[in-house]
Amino acid sequence: MTVHPGAWWLWALGLGTAATRTTNPLLLALLIAASAYVVATHRSSAPWSRSYTAFARLALAVILVRVLFAVALGSPIPGTHTLLTLPEVPLPHWAQGIRLGGRVTAEAVVFAAYDGLKLATLLICVGAANALASPSRLLKSLPGALYETGVAVVVALTFAPHLIADVQRLRAARRLRGRPDRGVRGLLQVGLPVLEGALERSVALAAAMEARGYGRTADVPAPVRRTTAALTLGGLLGVCAGTYGLLTAEGGVYGLPLLLAGVVAALAGLRLGGRRSLRTRYRPDPWDLRAWLVTGSGVAVAALLTLASAHDPGALHPGVVPLVPPTLPLWPAAAVLLALLPAFAVPQPVPREHS
Amino acid sequence: MIRFEDVSVTYEGAAGPTVAGVDLEVAEGELVLLAGSSGVGKSTVLGAVSGLVPHFTGGTLRGRVTVAGRDTRTHQPRELADVVGTVGQDPLAHFVTDTVEDELAYGMESLGLAPEVMRRRVEETLDLLGLAGLRDRPIATLSGGQRQRVAIGSVLTPHPRVLVLDEPTSALDPAAAEEVLAVLQRLVHDLGTTVLMAEHRLERVIQYADRVVLLPAPGAAPVAGTPSEVMAVSPVYPPVVALGRLAGWSPLPLTVRDARRRADALRERLAATTTDHHTAPTTTATDRHTAPTTTAGNGATATAVGAEAAGNRATTTADTRATPPTTTADRAARVASRPVAGPEAVGGGRRGAVASGVAGDGVGRRRFFRRRPSPAPEPAALTAEVRSLSVRRDRVQALRDVDLAVGPGETVALMGRNGAGKSTLLGSLVGLVEPSGGTVRAGGLVPHRTPPHDLIRQVALVPQDPRDLLYADTVAAECAAADRDAGAEPGTCRALVTGLLPDIADDTHPRDLSEGQCLALALAVILTARPPLLLLDEPTRGLDYAAKARLVAVLRGLAAEGHAIVLATHDVELAAELAHRVVLLAEGEVIADGPTAEIVVSSPSFAPQVTKILAPQQWLTVTEVREALA
Numbered sequence: 001m002t003v004h005p006g007a008w009w010l011w012a013l014g015l016g017t018a019a020t021r022t023t024n025p026l027l028l029a030l031l032i033a034a035s036a037y038v039v040a041t042h043r044s045s046a047p048w049s050r051s052y053t054a055f056a057r058l059a060l061a062v063i064l065v066r067v068l069f070a071v072a073l074g075s076p077i078p079g080t081h082t083l084l085t086l087p088e089v090p091l092p093h094w095a096q097g098i099r100l101g102g103r104v105t106a107e108a109v110v111f112a113a114y115d116g117l118k119l120a121t122l123l124i125c126v127g128a129a130n131a132l133a134s135p136s137r138l139l140k141s142l143p144g145a146l147y148e149t150g151v152a153v154v155v156a157l158t159f160a161p162h163l164i165a166d167v168q169r170l171r172a173a174r175r176l177r178g179r180p181d182r183g184v185r186g187l188l189q190v191g192l193p194v195l196e197g198a199l200e201r202s203v204a205l206a207a208a209m210e211a212r213g214y215g216r217t218a219d220v221p222a223p224v225r226r227t228t229a230a231l232t233l234g235g236l237l238g239v240c241a242g243t244y245g246l247l248t249a250e251g252g253v254y255g256l257p258l259l260l261a262g263v264v265a266a267l268a269g270l271r272l273g274g275r276r277s278l279r280t281r282y283r284p285d286p287w288d289l290r291a292w293l294v295t296g297s298g299v300a301v302a303a304l305l306t307l308a309s310a311h312d313p314g315a316l317h318p319g320v321v322p323l324v325p326p327t328l329p330l331w332p333a334a335a336v337l338l339a340l341l342p343a344f345a346v347p348q349p350v351p352r353e354h355s
Numbered sequence: 356m357i358r359f360e361d362v363s364v365t366y367e368g369a370a371g372p373t374v375a376g377v378d379l380e381v382a383e384g385e386l387v388l389l390a391g392s393s394g395v396g397k398s399t400v401l402g403a404v405s406g407l408v409p410h411f412t413g414g415t416l417r418g419r420v421t422v423a424g425r426d427t428r429t430h431q432p433r434e435l436a437d438v439v440g441t442v443g444q445d446p447l448a449h450f451v452t453d454t455v456e457d458e459l460a461y462g463m464e465s466l467g468l469a470p471e472v473m474r475r476r477v478e479e480t481l482d483l484l485g486l487a488g489l490r491d492r493p494i495a496t497l498s499g500g501q502r503q504r505v506a507i508g509s510v511l512t513p514h515p516r517v518l519v520l521d522e523p524t525s526a527l528d529p530a531a532a533e534e535v536l537a538v539l540q541r542l543v544h545d546l547g548t549t550v551l552m553a554e555h556r557l558e559r560v561i562q563y564a565d566r567v568v569l570l571p572a573p574g575a576a577p578v579a580g581t582p583s584e585v586m587a588v589s590p591v592y593p594p595v596v597a598l599g600r601l602a603g604w605s606p607l608p609l610t611v612r613d614a615r616r617r618a619d620a621l622r623e624r625l626a627a628t629t630t631d632h633h634t635a636p637t638t639t640a641t642d643r644h645t646a647p648t649t650t651a652g653n654g655a656t657a658t659a660v661g662a663e664a665a666g667n668r669a670t671t672t673a674d675t676r677a678t679p680p681t682t683t684a685d686r687a688a689r690v691a692s693r694p695v696a697g698p699e700a701v702g703g704g705r706r707g708a709v710a711s712g713v714a715g716d717g718v719g720r721r722r723f724f725r726r727r728p729s730p731a732p733e734p735a736a737l738t739a740e741v742r743s744l745s746v747r748r749d750r751v752q753a754l755r756d757v758d759l760a761v762g763p764g765e766t767v768a769l770m771g772r773n774g775a776g777k778s779t780l781l782g783s784l785v786g787l788v789e790p791s792g793g794t795v796r797a798g799g800l801v802p803h804r805t806p807p808h809d810l811i812r813q814v815a816l817v818p819q820d821p822r823d824l825l826y827a828d829t830v831a832a833e834c835a836a837a838d839r840d841a842g843a844e845p846g847t848c849r850a851l852v853t854g855l856l857p858d859i860a861d862d863t864h865p866r867d868l869s870e871g872q873c874l875a876l877a878l879a880v881i882l883t884a885r886p887p888l889l890l891l892d893e894p895t896r897g898l899d900y901a902a903k904a905r906l907v908a909v910l911r912g913l914a915a916e917g918h919a920i921v922l923a924t925h926d927v928e929l930a931a932e933l934a935h936r937v938v939l940l941a942e943g944e945v946i947a948d949g950p951t952a953e954i955v956v957s958s959p960s961f962a963p964q965v966t967k968i969l970a971p972q973q974w975l976t977v978t979e980v981r982e983a984l985a
Binding site: 044048134136151154155169170172173174175176177178179180189190192193196201204205206207208209210211212213214215216218278279280281282283284 | 405406407410411412431432433434435436437439441443445448449450451452453456457460461462463464465466467468469470473474477491509510513785786787806807808810811815816818822823824825826836837840841866880881884
């Protein structure tokens with residue numbers, strides 16, 4: 001019925017990758033529309049699904065900030081269509097290369113808007129993943145050895161919303177004491193009680209988790225334990241040395257093999273470490289045909305747009321100097337529409353009653 | 356199943372042991388209730404069963420606790436997780452995942468049960484607790500009763516042989532509490548689960564207990580026995596036991612049913628006393644059944660009931676609940692102008708269902724006005740007035756077309772399910788919630804448009820957790836801050852605190868206070884500004900009977916001084932003791948509004964125990980019965 005949360009994340013990341021390949025506003029808008037359509041039809045009624053709107057607002061803010069910066073700080077884009085001229089602030093000699101105010105050209109603004117839109121699309125894709133699959137569900141798919149860390153991360157993630165709720169409640173309580181409930185001072189004064197409350201709740205949760213068997217471990221023979229430690233440590237060292245090798249000029253020969261060996265050893269260590277954990281999984285999300293389809297559509301969009309950007313960069317990066325209206329390249333647009341595949345391949349969640 | 360061998364627990368930094376001399380054995384399949392006042396160590400005893408005391412909390416445990424043969428000394432709580440299921444006081448602090456189904460599976464996953472077993476048990480538990488319809492719901496969207504059931508379900512799925520519950524019904528409305536208790540009953544009877552639970556609201560749970568273990572005082576050895584044996588000596592007891600003790604019944608009845616079977620003689624006696632009072636309606640000011648009281652206090656009830664005896668009885672009710680023991684002349688005057696009839700006189704029977712639905716109401720009042728020795732009171736200005744209030748929050752209609760009028764000196768109880776809109780209504784009276792329609796006036800002000808500094812002189816709210824109101828490190832600092840906030844004379848708040856809590860030191864940290872003391876401190880803090888309207892949200896949550904009795908005395912005193920009080924509560928006994936009027940809310944609408952006696956008597960879930968026992972006579976509290984018999 002539901003699709004593996006990993007599939008949704010891969011799909012969304014595929015769309016995000018595609019967005020980084022182009023600055024064509026029409027293609028980006030098409031990407032946003034496709035992801036929004038899937039979210040609108042497939043998100044559940046859970047609280048985390050509401051985060052999509054928050055991401056959309058954040059994306060809008062990103063575009064605005066990007067354009068404002070271009071207006072205020074100028075832009076390296078040469079332009080001829082002057083929109084307005086701001087008073088330029090003379091800066092001292094050492095701040096050469098930075099400009100405050102001055103001429104604002106249409107080209108610079110359009111370039112900034114394209115650039116901002118690219119980033120905004122990326123954000124909206126992450127928001128879509130968040131709305132379609134809760135990050136905590138994704139953590140359920142972690143390997144056994146990492147599970148306990150995963151739970152700690154999830155608990156930490158829920159800490160923030162609780163903290164915000166506490167701040168709101170205590171600021172309201174300030175009103176009951178006859179003190180203003182707005183303003184920074186009010187926020188600071190509730191700080192300590194909020195932290196105290198959060199700490200108390202964390203301790204209560206820890207007690208509940210402990211009493212419910214969190215952290216029970218199986219007895220593992222000593223050799224296995226030692227092998228696990230050796231593999232994990234050796235693997236991590238290998239990864240470090242391999243990365244160093246790849247990044248330095250003379251390490252090109254041993255870098256890649258060492259990195260790969262390190263990764264393999266670390267993975268083996270994790271797998272062996274999983275033996276210590278008794279945990280079993282309740283109804284793990286199956287990776288089925290639908291999951292493949294969802295992932296495939298995301299990857300396909302990313303791959304096709306990458307190909308298109310290599311093949312025909314002009315169409316995917318409409319010119320701003322000279323200023324021309326962007327056109328919709330037919331084939332890349334058709335490729336973006338592949339992102340809609342999950343909307344038809346995955347059945348919609350049954351609307352549930354909410355009281 | 357659970358065995359305590361001479362157990363004592365001493366926490367670090369404590370002067371003496373919190374519990375001592377606990378020698379106790381709980382057999383398999385027993386439901387044992389742990390009773391005692393606040394702070395006697397109930398939670399410590401419960402924690403010792405799951406091993407959280409002392410492994411998690413610290414402190415020193417002497418003696419030995421074994422559960423299903425496992426010594427908690429050598430077993431960590433997580434190694435006991437397959438035999439003991441623990442649910443703490445706050446179910447929200449218990450949840451690890453975010454949906455119902457995952458939560459039910461969480462414990463089993465930790466224990467490493469096979470996936471097929473987990474799947475089967477989750478389905479079984481969903482059915483057992485009636486949660487099947489909620490399986491995919493995020494926990495954050497559940498009501499209080501549902502959360503408690505999910506919390507119990509989440510510890511049931513690993514099939515523990517022992518269930519440990521700390522105050523499972525305290526935060527719940529009567530119906531939700533019954534839901535949870537029915538589930539426990541079923542577990543004990545059908546599955547042979549051993550249950551050990553602590554609960555303040557004995558009236559809800561005592562009838563289900565096989566045995567009661569009473570902790571008489573901190574550090575004192577517990578007393579164990581059958582419920583009726585223990586209740587005979589217990590310092591905490593439900594109203595049914597209080598009535599049994601008053602009437603001298605032995606063995607003590609524990610359920611309404613038992614008590615009703617024995618109550619014939621008592622009913623006759625009570626009927627006789629009320630008739631006596633009625634046949635001698637002297638006009639002396641000292642007699643509490645003077646004519647003005649009857650009609651001013653409870654005219655509606657009197658005529659509604661029709662029977663003379665009952666009418667007179669109703670007078671008693673109103674009088675004992677509202678009149679402070681001051682000079683008689685003073686009292687007569689206050690009673691005459693007391694606003695029990697006020698809202699009706701002023702509002703003209705707005706809530707038609709109750710007020711004007713009563714046959715002969717007008718007739719009764721007219722006759723009374725003619726006969727009344729003193730001039731009719733001016734309709735007092737309303738302390739709070741709510742007209743066709745609607746509130747929408749997050750696309751949910753929290754309140755719909757609500758009317759409410761509260762006059763000075765009047766106590767109103769708001770009752771209804773968890774989530775019926777009680778807290779929202781209180782919030783809108785104090786400006787925390789902005790109405791989406793209708794008007795709210797508190798002391799002539801529009802609460803959400805009034806700066807907090809001015810509002811606290813008109814209306815004050817004690818929130819569900821009174822600790823939210825306390826910020827300072829010491830009681831003295833808290834009081835000084837309250838004086839500043841209210842612009843009152845330095846020392847005003849401290850004097851109020853001393854009045855409410857005589858033996859409290861200046862340098863006590865508010866976090867070290869018990870629930871009852873915290874409530875009293877919060878009350879003193881907001882009373883510093885002397886607001887005519889006082890709102891309390893669930894004031895008896897976590898209070899034992901003694902703390903509750905003190906609260907009742909304090910609130911009665913405040914009402915007598917002319918404060919209007921509105922309290923949202925699930926505690927029917929509290930409402931019966933205090934309220935002149937009860938307003939029932941359901942799904943954001945007022946479904947009944949009328950004198951306490953009328954509203955609660957007619958409702959099976961909101962009737963206090965005494966009412967149920969002595970029906971068809973209308974008595975609300977043991978105090979009334981005691982005074983009538985005296």
